[in-house]
Amino acid sequence: MNRRLINEVFTIFSSLAALFCLVVLCFLLTVIVSQGFPALSFKFIVSPAKNFGAEGGVLYQLLGSLLLVICAGVISLPIALGVAIYKSEYLQNSRLQLLSHLLLYALNAVPSVVFGIFGLIFFVNILHTGLSWFVGSIILALMILPTITLSCYQSMSSIPHSYRDTAYALGFNNWQTVIQVVLPQGIGGAITGLLMGLTRAIGETAPIMFIATAFSGVTIPQTLNTPVSSLPTHILALTKQATQPQALSNAWGASLVLLTLVLILSISALFSRHYFKLRTQR
């Protein structure tokens, strides 16, 4: 009889755990939406911040965030494609293959604040760039490089060998095979990886807060080495003055905008993965 009882208890406990997770995660989303919604309006999105963020909206923060991540994607994508092509088409030695894999996973695991201090030492202090949004983009690009590369490499290495053999039999050389066979199949992985990387990049605060962003008085940058303001660092600055109710309310509004951007990117990553999976199977 005890066995049946234990079974029931086990089932109840794991259901309770699942329920608990559900409640906690629902709580997170409802809090952000319910706190952010009152602060949000069309005017909030299109007007610049005033009075150290306590009044006004998040126009330049939104533009700054978009600028940072779009540039990061533009810098990172070609490098990631190149690495993935090299890994799947040219690198034959299995030990080197393992080593490069390890390197990518290691780069992926580096804590985001370490990227921040690396950028601070290397760009701001050694190369004397000062606070610059472009440096921020470069650092974010380095951070999302492994995500894009691994996703791209996985879809390239899942192409059946017969495809490549057919291409070689038609007299294609290495690079023609890459262009005609590997890239059309692997581009789906690259796009999925890019969207996943951008999801991560847009929410990151620690890598850019020392090197790329300023809190107030920022507009659209005219040159490469001017700081921008971004949504995450704006939220951080407002949270630090949490005793001021108006600042906190604006922080919630900015959070909801950020969350919406993140969700748009990650949902499109999910759909792009699904779409390209169906296309490859056909």
Add this chain to the structure above:
Amino acid sequence: MSVCISKIGKAYALSSMIVSIAISLCIFLVLLIYSWDAIIEQGWSLLTIRWHPATGQFGILSMLYGTSIVTLIALVLAVPIGLLTALYIAEILPDQYRIVIKSILELLAGIPSILYGLIGVAFVSTWLEHWLLLSSGRTILTAGFLLAIMILPTLITLAEDAFHNVPDQYRESACGLGLYRHEIILRCVLPMAKPDIVSAILLALGRALGETMAVMLVIGSIDRIPQPVFNLLMPGQTITSKLGREIEEAAFGSLHFSILIFMGFLLMLTVLIVTIVAHHSLSQTERRYE
């Protein structure tokens, strides 16, 4: 002509490979070089408690303590709940819901950490303050609790994958022997999935160690080890929160700066070791199920 293009193509692929290797080495070397001063000049005296840059006392012990205790709290809270939830999704929930749940978990894992920080400041720390009658809700426990919630989605997906990868035939044989579901799980699925579970926990650990924003906002940022040692309701300091708060105040090239970099380097090494061990344990799985 096409040979020439082919060469250019190969050169492009090779050069991007070299660029990415160079970047990784560059990060490692820059951090090592700039933390060298700290290692040479301070040596073992780094392992003391007092942090007082003005008098040249740089003890990083309280930061090391903060990082380990916060991560430990996060794991103690998240691992049992996460594993049970993963078991529920993999073993009890009907299969057609699995893909929906996995997608939702993936979305949740992408919530930026600054939002957790904001929730921590506005809700969790004030709740703790009221319930436990503290003078301030920004404590080590708050940070650990927030971190536990943050790593939960990652942990659940990875652990669920581990359970899901155990082939059904094992469950069927166990079921044929007349075992109840909990016995199948405890005696068959868990032992089979153990290496994957370990790597899931290690990857979650890696994420928790390197987390900055949420921790920095709620931990209180005071450089000391609480008295007694396991009093979790006191403010503390982790390596990441120290870096986030102080790196801009330290003059470039000074000893203070170098010691902060050294802590970052130490953190990076720890996370790298944890991740590599985790991936090593993952890569063994494929061979096991064949």
